[in-house]
Amino acid sequence: MLKRRIIAVLTVKDDIVVQSIGFQKYLPIGKPEIAVEFLNKWGIDEIAYNDISATSKGKKPNFELIKKVAKKCFVPLAVGGGISSLEDVRKLTQSGADKVIVNNLLLQNPDVVKSIAENFGNQCLIVSLDIKKDGQTYKPYHYLTQKYLPYNLQEWISRIETLGAGELLVNNVDRDGSYQGFDIEALKIIQNFTSIPIIALGGAKNARSFIELFEQTQVDAGAAGNFFHFTEHSVNICKAQINQFQPWVRLETNANYQDNPIDTNGRLLKKEDDILEHLLFVKIEKEII
Amino acid sequence: MKYKNIQVAIIDYDLGNTYSVLNAIEFLGYKVFVTSEYEKLKKANAIILPGVGAFEAAIKSIVRKELDKILTELVLQEQKPLLGICLGMQLLANTSEENGLHQGLGFIEGNVKKITPKSKAAVPHVGWNDLNIIQNSKIYSRLKDSKNFYFDHSYHFECESQYISATCNYGGLSLVASVQKNNIFGVQFHPEKSQNNGLRLFRAFIENS
Numbered sequence: 001m002l003k004r005r006i007i008a009v010l011t012v013k014d015d016i017v018v019q020s021i022g023f024q025k026y027l028p029i030g031k032p033e034i035a036v037e038f039l040n041k042w043g044i045d046e047i048a049y050n051d052i053s054a055t056s057k058g059k060k061p062n063f064e065l066i067k068k069v070a071k072k073c074f075v076p077l078a079v080g081g082g083i084s085s086l087e088d089v090r091k092l093t094q095s096g097a098d099k100v101i102v103n104n105l106l107l108q109n110p111d112v113v114k115s116i117a118e119n120f121g122n123q124c125l126i127v128s129l130d131i132k133k134d135g136q137t138y139k140p141y142h143y144l145t146q147k148y149l150p151y152n153l154q155e156w157i158s159r160i161e162t163l164g165a166g167e168l169l170v171n172n173v174d175r176d177g178s179y180q181g182f183d184i185e186a187l188k189i190i191q192n193f194t195s196i197p198i199i200a201l202g203g204a205k206n207a208r209s210f211i212e213l214f215e216q217t218q219v220d221a222g223a224a225g226n227f228f229h230f231t232e233h234s235v236n237i238c239k240a241q242i243n244q245f246q247p248w249v250r251l252e253t254n255a256n257y258q259d260n261p262i263d264t265n266g267r268l269l270k271k272e273d274d275i276l277e278h279l280l281f282v283k284i285e286k287e288i289i
Numbered sequence: 290m291k292y293k294n295i296q297v298a299i300i301d302y303d304l305g306n307t308y309s310v311l312n313a314i315e316f317l318g319y320k321v322f323v324t325s326e327y328e329k330l331k332k333a334n335a336i337i338l339p340g341v342g343a344f345e346a347a348i349k350s351i352v353r354k355e356l357d358k359i360l361t362e363l364v365l366q367e368q369k370p371l372l373g374i375c376l377g378m379q380l381l382a383n384t385s386e387e388n389g390l391h392q393g394l395g396f397i398e399g400n401v402k403k404i405t406p407k408s409k410a411a412v413p414h415v416g417w418n419d420l421n422i423i424q425n426s427k428i429y430s431r432l433k434d435s436k437n438f439y440f441d442h443s444y445h446f447e448c449e450s451q452y453i454s455a456t457c458n459y460g461g462l463s464l465v466a467s468v469q470k471n472n473i474f475g476v477q478f479h480p481e482k483s484q485n486n487g488l489r490l491f492r493a494f495i496e497n498s
Binding site: 075095118123251287 | 304306307308309312313316317341342343346376388410411412413414415416417418419431435437439441442443458459479481482483484485487488489492
């Protein structure tokens with residue numbers, strides 16, 4: 001069975017991973033290569049590296065930094081930000097990126113988007129779609145101008161599909177950094193507009209958010225930025241909790257946290273003292289591959 | 290043979306994710322280089338043909354660099370072990386229907402066709418999927434209970450069952466996940482992106498070569 005994916009988004013601003021709140025406020029987290037090393041060890045399924053300062057400052061992707069990041073990454077790596085030509089994509093794939101994420105390029109130069117799909121295959125192209133609710137309807141939104149695009153959602157998505165996108169990354173601007181959970185309503189609408197895989201982003205708070213997402217929609221993947229960065233083994237614990245509900249995701253390690261008490265926010269609690277007293281330690285030899 | 294004495298060549302044909310594969314093989318401790326030169330490929334103990342990209346561009350580049358002739362000599366005649374990954378596996382086929390009909394290397398008789406799911410399923414087939422291993426293959430000899438690998442493709446390999454070593458289920462179809470013919474191996478998934486399972490597969494391929 002195809003597993004559903006848990007994707008970590010690294011929002012990178014001026015070469016530093018940041019926490020993003022509502023596309024407006026940013027708090028520093030740390031170096032991208034270190035964040036990736038941990039996420040990879042904790043069993044993430046995929047990493048989306050999104051440089052939010054490159055395009056707005058008219059810069060190219062930082063290829064050297066991507067190389068450093070890719071060195072620590074044994075899962076798929078998608079890179080977005082600052083991509084304006086086929087040559088950029090070529091250099092990114094040579095730096096270790098498996099996919100590219102485009103957003104603004106769709107407006108600036110749709111022909112380049114099309115040729116990315118033709119030259120590198122559809123599977124290499126993720127189109128990022130920012131949406132925002134205008135009254136009762138969801139509309140495509142442009143993050144640079146902070147305005148709605150003059151298209152309705154269905155038109156815009158079918159245009160994205162025609163250009164050869166292999167995956168659609170749906171980011172709900174209102175939920176960004178809000179910890180309110182994924183916007184299930186929007187995703188239910190969008191999944192009827194397209195047949196390409198959908199990655200949901202924006203609002204994840206804990207494992208519960210992913211369980212809701214996978215239970216109520218057919219999206220292929222759930223992505224989160226902020227919440228993976230702030231707790232040890234966040235990915236592993238989150239995935240273990242999802243799989244206790246339904247075996248939807250891949251577990252890389254043997255740790256399934258089945259006997260661990262977990263609080264309502266999805267954090268691990270200490271075991272009862274009498275359990276700890278009677279614990280037997282089992283030595284597990286580290287596997288050398 | 291000690292790890293460090295084993296040389297692995299990754300074929301450079303201007304496309305493909307050579308860096309990720311290089312990174313994984315380096316992590317395992319082998320001597321590894323990315324090349325399209327005959328002399329270097331001839332020295333290698335094992336050859337990897339990576340692949341991310343479109344079929345037509347890839348095969349054109351291979352022919353232009355005369356890699357088709359080099360591989361015919363080294364792999365078919367000298368029997369050097371070859372592992373094709375994703376598009377690299379599809380290039381082993383006779384033909385591909387990706388954006389027109391194109392000739393492949395023809396190392397394993399088969400044809401590459403667009404995935405047309407029977408039940409509602411998205412194309413490309415992307416994500417972690419479990420393998421059904423149907424033929425004992427040495428590339429799977431180091432796996433443990435978990436058999437999932439990362440896939441990302443819109444086209445799939447169709448061939449006779451004698452060449453199929455594993456399949457996976459998707460959209461009501463049984464897709465070919467890996468092929469094998471003598472010293473030639475092909476995997477549709479990406480071992481370099483499949484964390485520990487991928488590293489185990491590379492180790493098994495190289496050690497058993």
